Amino acid sequence: MTTTLRRALTAGATLLWTAIVVVPVYWVVTTSVRSRADFVTANPLAPPDAPTLANYRTVLAGGFGTYLLNSVVVTLAAVAVTAVASLMAAFVIVRHGNGSAWSRRYFRLFLLGLAIPLQAVIIPVYLLIIRMQLYDSLLAIILPSAAFAVPVTVLILVSFLRDVPASLFEAMVVDGAGEWRVLLSLAAPLVRPALVTVIVYDGLQVWNGFLFPLILTQSGDRAVLPLALTLYRGQFGIDVPATMAAVVLSTLPMLAVYILARRQLVAGLTAGFSK
Amino acid sequence: MAAPALVLFGLFGVVPLAGVVALSLARWDGLGRLGWAGAANWRAVLTDAGTWESLWLTVKVMVLSWLVQTPIALALGLFQAGRARWRAAFAVLFFLPLLLSAVAIGLAWQALLDPAFGIGSAPGLHWLARPLLGSPDLALYTVIFVIAWQFIPFHALLYQAGIRQIPAALYEAAAIDGANRTARFVHITLPQLRYTIVTSTTLMLVGSLTYFDLIFVLSGGTGGPGTATRVLPLAMYITGFQAHDMGRASAVATVLVVAGLGLSLLTTRLSGFTRMDSLQEGL
Numbered sequence: 001m002t003t004t005l006r007r008a009l010t011a012g013a014t015l016l017w018t019a020i021v022v023v024p025v026y027w028v029v030t031t032s033v034r035s036r037a038d039f040v041t042a043n044p045l046a047p048p049d050a051p052t053l054a055n056y057r058t059v060l061a062g063g064f065g066t067y068l069l070n071s072v073v074v075t076l077a078a079v080a081v082t083a084v085a086s087l088m089a090a091f092v093i094v095r096h097g098n099g100s101a102w103s104r105r106y107f108r109l110f111l112l113g114l115a116i117p118l119q120a121v122i123i124p125v126y127l128l129i130i131r132m133q134l135y136d137s138l139l140a141i142i143l144p145s146a147a148f149a150v151p152v153t154v155l156i157l158v159s160f161l162r163d164v165p166a167s168l169f170e171a172m173v174v175d176g177a178g179e180w181r182v183l184l185s186l187a188a189p190l191v192r193p194a195l196v197t198v199i200v201y202d203g204l205q206v207w208n209g210f211l212f213p214l215i216l217t218q219s220g221d222r223a224v225l226p227l228a229l230t231l232y233r234g235q236f237g238i239d240v241p242a243t244m245a246a247v248v249l250s251t252l253p254m255l256a257v258y259i260l261a262r263r264q265l266v267a268g269l270t271a272g273f274s275k
Numbered sequence: 276m277a278a279p280a281l282v283l284f285g286l287f288g289v290v291p292l293a294g295v296v297a298l299s300l301a302r303w304d305g306l307g308r309l310g311w312a313g314a315a316n317w318r319a320v321l322t323d324a325g326t327w328e329s330l331w332l333t334v335k336v337m338v339l340s341w342l343v344q345t346p347i348a349l350a351l352g353l354f355q356a357g358r359a360r361w362r363a364a365f366a367v368l369f370f371l372p373l374l375l376s377a378v379a380i381g382l383a384w385q386a387l388l389d390p391a392f393g394i395g396s397a398p399g400l401h402w403l404a405r406p407l408l409g410s411p412d413l414a415l416y417t418v419i420f421v422i423a424w425q426f427i428p429f430h431a432l433l434y435q436a437g438i439r440q441i442p443a444a445l446y447e448a449a450a451i452d453g454a455n456r457t458a459r460f461v462h463i464t465l466p467q468l469r470y471t472i473v474t475s476t477t478l479m480l481v482g483s484l485t486y487f488d489l490i491f492v493l494s495g496g497t498g499g500p501g502t503a504t505r506v507l508p509l510a511m512y513i514t515g516f517q518a519h520d521m522g523r524a525s526a527v528a529t530v531l532v533v534a535g536l537g538l539s540l541l542t543t544r545l546s547g548f549t550r551m552d553s554l555q556e557g558l
Binding site: 006010013014017018020021022023024025027028031039040043044045081084085086088089091092093103106109110113114115116117118119120121122123124125126127128143144146147148150151154179183204207208209210211214215225226227229230233240243244247250251254255258266269270 | 389508
């Protein structure tokens with residue numbers, strides 16, 4: 001194959017995939033600013049004649065603030081719980097990994113945890129949440145979401161903490177620092193970059209999670225955004241532009257995170273999975 | 276100090292793993308009292324043609340998803356890892372599907388593929404104006420396409436990271452030996468990427484066992500039309516939370532657990548690769 005032909009093929013394939021990614025996104029955004037009449041009659045790929053924000057007003061008036069707040073609360077709480085619990089566990093595993101059979105067992109438990117699909121255990125989780133009298137509360141989403149983020153978070157933090165020379169820890173212990181001091185003033189600052197990365201990753205998973213909210217909550221005022229999208233869809237019915245406005249609005253916060261923390265997000269998505 | 280993580284994950288991860296097996300032997304409608312059912316749920320699930328159809332659909336989604344996603348993700352990864360001029364701009368665009376929730380993606384594609392008001396009404400695209408999600412013959416393939424749309428960027432990212440870690444010296448040595456581009460790809464890039472390929476494959480296979488959100492939304496919660504997209508997780512949800520038979524649903528879930536654990540063991544054993552190595556080297 002000549003270089004020119006190969007370049008042309010690569011460019012063609014890249015453009016084709018770009019079109020497959022971009023055209024739906026373009027269609028969603030333009031549809032969200034069309035009037036219903038325009039949506040029914042216009043060429044779907046032409047720019048809208050008279051863009052309107054009416055659909056966004058409809059969505060915002062339809063309880064969007066509540067759903068957004070629920071999502072923010074659930075995501076922040078779940079991520080905070082995961083981060084604190086995982087950092088403590090990773091610290092124990094690394095500090096005592098070689099000496100203690102127990103901490104090796106913990107490590108294997110979290111490894112196993114990576115292979116447990118949450119869909120497969122949703123029924124017992126549902127039973128537990130009912131028995132804990134948490135059904136239809138935000139806590140019902142927060143606790144299982146945090147629990148399922150723990151394995152990957154622990155493993156990434158362990159891989160990072162392992163690179164910290166043991167002599168650093170020992171030096172602090174010799175100086176009379178307790179384990180908590182060592183964790184707070186040495187380990188925590190050292191793993192900060194990894195912690196930020198994994199938090200961003202966990203946050204994206206919790207934010208976009210659908211199964212836990214679907215099964216573990218019921219009332220509209222407890223709905224988080226992905227669940228709220230299905231409520232909007234039921235409520236708007238054939239009003240597709242309004243549904244698309246809801247889709248766009250629900251994505252904006254993640255877009256903001258992406259713009260602010262692009263490096264961490266990319267690193268988080270590949271961390272632990274790349275060789 | 277490890278206690279909070281252990282309690283949290285034990286309570287919601289490990290206990291439910293045992294619980295799902297126990298519940299598969301129970302009679303429970305999801306609200307009332309739990310009763311003993313013995314092997315009745317298993318007999319019902321294993322003799323139900325619907326279970327086997329769901330299993331077959333799950334395998335089909337798994338295999339076809341792998342076949343579609345792997346070559347495209349590898350090609351995109353190669354492109355993104357290269358020095359092409361417009362790479363940075365494309366990377367931002369490629370990333371978009373990763374930010375969207377499965378629900379947002381499902382609703383968008385459902386509307387986009389509507390035969391009357393979707394993209395098929397655009398000039399030149401009338402060949403798309405068919406019931407891609409509404410026809411039992413097409414729905415599963417449409418679902419596989421949308422799954423690929425959602426997940427290819429993630430796997431491309433994995434390949435990109437893997438390709439960047441291949442030492443440049445290998446390529447320089449090969450160039451001195453006169454190896455052409457194809458030879459370099461076959462003899463350097465592919466073997467060097469073997470761990471990435473195994474990781475990506477494992478995630479795709481285990482992931483496709485559990486595709487739920489997207490198919491739930493695309494089929495309006497039914498796994499339809501008819502049962503055309505009722506993969507195992509959908510069958511479990513419908514049996515448990517719509518037909519209120521948690522015992523039978525738990526039996527289906529147990530099949531999922533066993534298949535998931537089995538697949539990850541199999542792919543890691545076959546390749547002599549453990550997640551532990553990968554994770555220790557990650558970051």
